[in-house]
Amino acid sequence: MTHYAGGCSHIHTHVDHEPVDNHTCHCSVCKGVTGQDTTHVVFFRHGDVVVDNEAGLKRQPFNAKNPDGPLELCTCGECGAPIMLDDKQRRIRVIVPNLMGYGDQIAPAPYHAFYDPASGVPRPNDGRPVYEGLRPDFTWPEPV
Numbered sequence: 001m002t003h004y005a006g007g008c009s010h011i012h013t014h015v016d017h018e019p020v021d022n023h024t025c026h027c028s029v030c031k032g033v034t035g036q037d038t039t040h041v042v043f044f045r046h047g048d049v050v051v052d053n054e055a056g057l058k059r060q061p062f063n064a065k066n067p068d069g070p071l072e073l074c075t076c077g078e079c080g081a082p083i084m085l086d087d088k089q090r091r092i093r094v095i096v097p098n099l100m101g102y103g104d105q106i107a108p109a110p111y112h113a114f115y116d117p118a119s120g121v122p123r124p125n126d127g128r129p130v131y132e133g134l135r136p137d138f139t140w141p142e143p144v
């Protein structure tokens with residue numbers, strides 16, 4: 001049975017379903033927020049990510065330059081650990097496994113997303129597909 005679990009010692013999250021998308025993100029927002037050159041980003045259907053202490057979350061815009069954007073970075077109000085990204089439109093919840101307590105439970109990303117040739121970063125050549133956005137066949141789940 002599928003079971004992934006993470007969070008911090010104050011707020012626990014778990015998912016008993018497979019992700020709807022799984023990518024290595026090259027976007028500047030992830031770079032700024034995580035401090036990593038690339039970020040392993042996993043999308044789940046909104047209703048599939050269960051949070052045991054939603055009231056304990058502190059919410060802030062994921063993209064500080066676009067505070068009205070749909071994604072909120074949810075951190076633990078107690079210790080500040082990043083817990084998830086929450087979509088105000090209730091389509092997805094996003095887990096960054098290495099920063100949100102999931103370690104290597106979730107399979108590695110099968111492709112590169114939001115690669116920008118203008119960034120000057122060499123194009124990845126590890127054999128996985130490289131896209132300048134999400135994979136072309138990705139469709140957003142219906143809001144819940």
Ligand SMILES: [Zn+2]
Binds near residue numbers: 025026030039
């Ligand atoms: Zn990103």
Ligand SMILES: [Zn+2]
Binds near residue numbers: 078080
């Ligand atoms: Zn905490």
